[in-house]
Amino acid sequence: MEIIVKKTIDKKLNKQFDITIPKALIEQKVEDYINKNKENFSLKGFRKGQIPSGVIKEKYGKTIMADELDKLINSKVSSIVKDNSFKLAMQPKVDAKEIDFAQDVSISLSLEIFPEIPEIDLHKIKVTKREAVIDNNDVKQELQKFNKFFATWEKQDSSYKAKNGDAVIIDYVGRVDKVEFEGGSAKGHQLELGSKSFIDDFEEQLVGKRAGDEVKVKVKFPKAYHAPKLAGQSAEFEVKVNEVLVAKLPELNQEFVKEKFNLDDPKALEDLLQKDLTKRFEEMSLEIFKNEVMEFLNKKYDFELPKGLVDEQTNALWRNVESEIEQNPDKFKNDKEKEKARKVKEEQSIEMIRGAMILSKICEQNKLEASKEDFDKELFTILQNFKGQEDKVIAYYQKNPQAIESIRAKIIEDKAINFLINHKSIERKSMNLKDFEKYCTKANEEIRSRFAV
Incomplete structure (x- = not known):
């Protein structure tokens, strides 16, 4: 038997x-x-x-x-x-x-079966970690942006020319190849000039305009724009400026800071914003660094991956595309175009899996492990997003070994990245905030465009 x-x-x-x-x-x-x-x-x-x-x-x-x-x-x-x-x-x-x-x-x-991964020579990893230097001017500018949440907007007469930082009330109609497109029209929309809320240099073309002016604004949608039909397309907007508004900011004195934030003085608010800026841009720096490390490692090391694992990850990414297809049935012109898009998602999956495996190998080589304390900390972070449902979330992880493994994998990736940051092969480059933001925008756009479908 x-x-x-x-x-x-x-x-x-x-x-x-x-x-x-x-x-x-x-x-x-x-x-x-x-x-x-x-x-x-x-x-x-x-x-x-x-x-x-x-x-x-x-x-x-x-x-x-x-x-x-x-x-x-x-x-x-x-x-x-x-x-x-x-x-x-x-x-x-x-x-x-x-x-x-x-x-x-x-x-x-x-x-x-998990593939054999070669030894990773950390000295050959040539990636630069770019970091923002936050100075007093950055904090003061952030303070001004923050203060605008409490601003009152005053209407100007028709002789006043709109400046960056002002707001305009506009009606607009957008067209691509002279055809109006969904979501491209609005009436009575308030737009703050210089906020980068609209694509390309849309806002810049309204600087200097007065109430009553009618303007033709020409822009180009980014290649990685979320609406595939508009991605990379040139568009023209007919815009009517109904009003120009100037922000009247409250005085940031002790009374205001105490009332709104329960802080002792304006300096305490500046310190709070300084910490927030530092944390926010360090997170951006870390994310960009991780993406660039993953891209470098994928180019440097090539090894076969388990097909089932690649298929599983590709299916997970493709489900998001299927949701887009439900919203826009004409997303792909034909099956050939659809198959090409799936191939892009497969390539993205391969990079994600191979990169994660190499980072895991780095941890193995350097005896970096995911401890129970690390796991509990990560689980606590996850639970913060499910207030009142903690028991259900914990039960889900207890019943799903793969979900547990996904937490462990994230911990291992984070440990490897933090280990690399402090390795002597990694160069650090300090940048002023403006240049750093430009770099991050460009880097993120390149990543999105690589795997955009």
Whole structure:
């Protein structure tokens, strides 16, 4: 009554097996379970613990069989992995063919194997971490932006020319190739000039205009624009300036700061903004650095990846595209264009997976591990987004090993990136805030355009 295992595919990164579990073995496991737990069964008309085995089997047999079969499968899968020293890249895939307990049960098992990753020479990682230097002028400018939340807007007469920092009330109609497009028109819209709320140099073309002016504004949508039909397109907007408004800012005195923020004085507000700016731009610096490290590592190291893992990640990315298709059925002109887009998402998946594996290798080489404290901290951060549902979230992670693994993977990636930042091969470059923001905008746009579909 032994389980029969036959290897059907023996590729480097994929192993597949046919497993046959004898009917007699399953029946024996059921008998053993009933005999061991007989005293725990209860059924109307019988004393607890006095139910005949045949009655228990007739009443609960199929459920017990299914449970015992699961145990046999899990045990055999574990032994196959352990006996062959397989390092799995993802959870085993078990495909149980149509189960008939009247005969032997056959299942197929597919294992995706973690690839051999070469040693990573940290001295050859040439990536620059760019960092913003926050000075007093940056804080004062941030203070002015912050103060505008509490501004009152005063209407100007028709002789006043709009400046950066002023607001205009406009009606506009946008057209691409002389055809109006969805979301390209509005009436009575308030737009602050210089806020970069609108694309390209739309706002700059309204500087110097007066109430009553009518303007033709010409712009070009970014290549990575969220609406695919408009991405990279030139557009013309007919704009009417109805009003020009100037912001009247409140005085940032002790009374105002105390009332609005419960702070002792304006200096305390400046210190708070300084910390916020520093934290915000350090997070941006870290994210850009990570993206550039991942891109560098993918170019430097090339190795085969498990197909199942790539397919799984590609499917996850493609689900977002499918949501876009639901909103815009004409997103792709034909199946060929759609297939090309899926290929882009597959390439993105490959970079994500390979980069994550290399970062994991860096941690392994340098004995960096995800501790329980690290895990608890990361889980706490996740729970902050699910106030009142903490128990459900924790239960979800307890029942889903892959979800747990995703937390561990993020911790490992973060540890590797933080380790690299302090390695002597990594150059650091300080930039003023304006140049740093320009660099981040350009870097993010390049990333989006690489994988835009």
